[in-house]
Amino acid sequence: MRAAFVILAHERFDRVGQLARCLTGQGAEVVVHVDRQGGSAALDAARREIGAAATVISTQRTVWGRMGLVDATLDAVRVLLRGEGAFSHVCLLSGSCLPVRPLGELDALLAGNAQTDFIESVPVATADWVQDGLSEERFTLWHVFAWREQRWLFDTNVALQRRIGVRRKLPGGLAPHLGLQWWCLSRATLERICALPDLDGYRRFFRNTWIPDESFFQSLVRVHGAGPVDNRSLTLQRFDPLGRPYVFHDDHLDLLSTAEDMFARKIDPDADGLYSRFLNPPRAMRPRHPVSPAPFLAARDSLGAEGAGTVMPGRWPRGSSAFRIVTAKPYMVLIGTEIARLRALRARLLDTDAAIRFHGVLFGDTDAEFADDADAYAGNISKARAFRDHRPAQFLRQVLWSDRAGKTVFLLRPRDDHQVEAQLCRDPNARLVLVGDKPAADILRDLRRPAPRGGRRRKLRLRPRRIPGPTELNAWVRTLEPGDDAAVLTAARDVLRSDWSDPTGWSLPGQGAMS
Numbered sequence: 001m002r003a004a005f006v007i008l009a010h011e012r013f014d015r016v017g018q019l020a021r022c023l024t025g026q027g028a029e030v031v032v033h034v035d036r037q038g039g040s041a042a043l044d045a046a047r048r049e050i051g052a053a054a055t056v057i058s059t060q061r062t063v064w065g066r067m068g069l070v071d072a073t074l075d076a077v078r079v080l081l082r083g084e085g086a087f088s089h090v091c092l093l094s095g096s097c098l099p100v101r102p103l104g105e106l107d108a109l110l111a112g113n114a115q116t117d118f119i120e121s122v123p124v125a126t127a128d129w130v131q132d133g134l135s136e137e138r139f140t141l142w143h144v145f146a147w148r149e150q151r152w153l154f155d156t157n158v159a160l161q162r163r164i165g166v167r168r169k170l171p172g173g174l175a176p177h178l179g180l181q182w183w184c185l186s187r188a189t190l191e192r193i194c195a196l197p198d199l200d201g202y203r204r205f206f207r208n209t210w211i212p213d214e215s216f217f218q219s220l221v222r223v224h225g226a227g228p229v230d231n232r233s234l235t236l237q238r239f240d241p242l243g244r245p246y247v248f249h250d251d252h253l254d255l256l257s258t259a260e261d262m263f264a265r266k267i268d269p270d271a272d273g274l275y276s277r278f279l280n281p282p283r284a285m286r287p288r289h290p291v292s293p294a295p296f297l298a299a300r301d302s303l304g305a306e307g308a309g310t311v312m313p314g315r316w317p318r319g320s321s322a323f324r325i326v327t328a329k330p331y332m333v334l335i336g337t338e339i340a341r342l343r344a345l346r347a348r349l350l351d352t353d354a355a356i357r358f359h360g361v362l363f364g365d366t367d368a369e370f371a372d373d374a375d376a377y378a379g380n381i382s383k384a385r386a387f388r389d390h391r392p393a394q395f396l397r398q399v400l401w402s403d404r405a406g407k408t409v410f411l412l413r414p415r416d417d418h419q420v421e422a423q424l425c426r427d428p429n430a431r432l433v434l435v436g437d438k439p440a441a442d443i444l445r446d447l448r449r450p451a452p453r454g455g456r457r458r459k460l461r462l463r464p465r466r467i468p469g470p471t472e473l474n475a476w477v478r479t480l481e482p483g484d485d486a487a488v489l490t491a492a493r494d495v496l497r498s499d500w501s502d503p504t505g506w507s508l509p510g511q512g513a514m515s
Contacts, residue, residue, distance in 0.1 A: 002107055003184060004028060004087040006076040007054070008062060008069065009046065009095030010035035012269045016095040017049035022279045026103040029085040030054035031076040032095075035062045055079060065147050067206060069181070069213040077190050088114060091184040097235060097265040098278045100256045106234070109262075110184075115227025117189050118234050120179030121218040134158070138210040139176045140167045147210070171198070171205050179218040182235035182265065188226035193217070196224060236261035236291060250274055259291045327429045328401045330500040331408040334492075335443060336435040339364075342411045345435065348489055352496045357403045359410035363392060363420055369411075378402035392420040407500065414446035421447040430475035431506065433495055435488065440479045476506035 005023050009016040009032055020030045032054045034046045043058045050056055057079060060072040077090055089110050099106075110116075124136055134141075141161045145153040170176065196202065202220065206212040221229060236259050238246050245266045248256060250273035256264050257277070267274055336342045339361065350358055360369025368383040376382055379402040381395070388395045400408055414421060424430045425447055432447075434440050480491045498505075 002028065002087050003089040003091045003103070003110060004080050004085055005030045005091050005093055006073060006080070007032045007093050007095055007097075008035075008072060008076075009033065010038060010042070010062060012095060013042075013046040013049040015269050015275065016046065017051065017053065018275060018279055019093070019095070019097065020050050020054040022099065023103070024053045028103060029080060029083065029087060031079045032056045033060070033062070033072045033076045034058040035060075035072075036068075037061045037063070063146055063149070065211045067203065067212050070206065070216045071203070073213070073217075074194065078194060081187070081191060081194065087187060089118075089184050089186050090190055091234070091263075092182050093235070093263060094182070094265055096267050096269065097182070097263050098256075098267050098274060099262060100236070100259055100264045100278055101262050106262050113230065115186050115188060116230050117183070117185045117221050117225050117227060118230045118232060119183035119185060119218060119221055120233045121177040121221060121229055121231055122179055124176045124178050124215075134210055135178075136176070137162075138178075138215065139170060141210075142166065142168060142208045143210040144208060168205075168208075171202060173223055174202075174219055175222060176215060177218040177222055178215055179231075180233040180235065180237060181213045182233050182237065182263070183217060184234050184262075185217065185221065186225075186227055189221060189224070192224045192226055193220055196220075234262040236264040237266065248274065253277060255291060261291070327397055327427055328404045329408075330429045330431060331400055331403075331410075332431040332433060332496070332500065333410060333412050333424060334433050334435055335412045335414060335447070337413060337438055337443075338436055339411070339413050342413070342435060345485075345489065345492060346409075346411060349492055349496060352493050353407065355406040356496065357406050357408050359399075359408070361412070362396070362399065362410045363388070363412060368395075393423050396420055396423075407496075409496070414443055425473050425475050428474040428476075431500060432475050432477045433492070434477065434479045435492075440477065444473075444477070473508065476503045476508065478506050 005028055007016060007020065007030060013034075016032060020032060023030050030053065032046065032050055034043050034056060036058050038058075043056070046058075047056050057076060059075045060068040062068045062072050073092060080087070080090060091106075124139070137158070141158060143154070143157070145157055147154045193199070202216070206216045209215060236256070240246060247266050247268050248264060248271065249268045250271045253273060256274065334342055334345065343360070346358060346360065357371045359371045362368045362370075367385045368377075368388050370377045370383055374383070377399065379398060381398050381402065382388075412421070412424075424432065425444070434443050436443075478495060480488050480495075
């Protein structure tokens with residue numbers, strides 16, 4: 001029993017060519033489908049890199065979450081079925097997959113399971129397979145917009161259908177199932193599916209579902225499969241809480257070398273060590289066992305509570321104001337109307353604690369003043385005013401994340417109108433220390449409602465900035481009692497040396513002190 005392979009590829013055809021030659025070198029038949037979106041240039045590049053190692057076709061635009069991925073798979077499978085290759089199964093791989101076990105072990109597995117379909121196929125009504133996104137509504141709503149390219153239209157379309165109660169009718173006898181896109185199906189099952197009289201009807205239905213590559217074959221195999229279903233994928237792939245696949249790098253060599261799975265995805269194309277190791281497997285193989293969930297759980301935690309303060313496109317804070325502030329740790333802001341007095345106080349406090357990163361005025365009329373006076377701070381954060389003012393809240397989050405091993409303090413003058421003051425009032429990690437003779441209530445009012453500065457250009461806003469309400473004032477506040485400079489300096493040292501995670505002695509505006 002042998003397997004043939006379908007590889008879906010859209011980039012890094014040098015790595016795709018290496019994978020194809022590895023498989024054909026062990027006697028397998030391979031068809032590579034190249035994403036049609038790349039045009040003739042991508043197809044020519046793929047054929048140059050892959051050469052005669054595999055049949056290369058390009059018939060479909062393989063947009064993520066759309067039916068093109070399924071149609072491309074069907075087209076490649078038909079090429080294999082029309083050929084004269086003697087294979088019992090077809091394995092679906094991506095261009096970023098690697099075989100982590102020799103194909104001889106796969107042949108032995110298939111020899112003992114001649115008619116078995118290896119595919120993760122979980123009933124949508126009973127499983128919590130979905131990490132992030134729609135579940136049953138993948139099938140019952142009409143999905144006519146691409147989620148990645150037309151996000152607003154996609155969300156609006158879903159919300160509208162929910163409101164009016166749309167519920168699509170499923171094809172007769174079909175029970176929706178979900179699972180990983182990557183499978184190993186028997187030749188007999190694929191011949192049945194490709195010969196279905198109602199195949200075009202199934203394709204029309206799934207064309208308007210969400211992510212059909214995770215449901216088309218997974219559902220049809222339960223109705224039209226030629227043999228038993230082994231409810232697992234032979235490809236190792238794990239997802240983060242947002243439903244994105246983890247990427248394997250060279251430092252995952254030990255994990256992959258002992259995995260019982262036949263293939264692994266998603267491999268970093270620059271992981272030269274992994275490609276060298278698995279495209280040239282040694283004769284002596286290490287003992288195999290199921291991959292431990294521990295490293296993936298640790299990665300999940302790092303994206304959850306432990307990763308608070310990390311900002312990237314996939315986890316940009318959205319939604320209600322409670323989730324707009326995501327900072328890494330407690331930090332302190334010395335606030336006063338007399339900036340010269342604040343600078344003098346900072347100069348005398350620099351030796352208080354070696355763990356404190358004591359910045360100057362991060363948000364002012366000039367460039368940011370970092371603790372080390374560098375043009376770029378840790379994490380390559382530019383001090384340039386234009387960079388900072390483009391997204392001040394993100395700038396603050398990045399500085400705090402870079403300082404996460406220590407403590408962060410910076411100076412601030414109210415009413416600078418840098419779109420960050422009102423957010424400080426919402427942030428429960430903020431420790432606002434009010435310095436000066438001006439009443440605390442007046443300073444907090446200025447923070448909540450920064451006044452525009454004369455002569456400064458304002459960005460066009462479709463909606464006015466919403467002022468934090470009383471229930472959103474979550475920052476902890478402490479006032480240094482007016483007095484001589486020596487008394488203020490002593491009080492400031494005590495505050496800096498205190499436990500910042502403990503708000504005892506601080507107050508929430510309008511709610512009194514924490515005792």
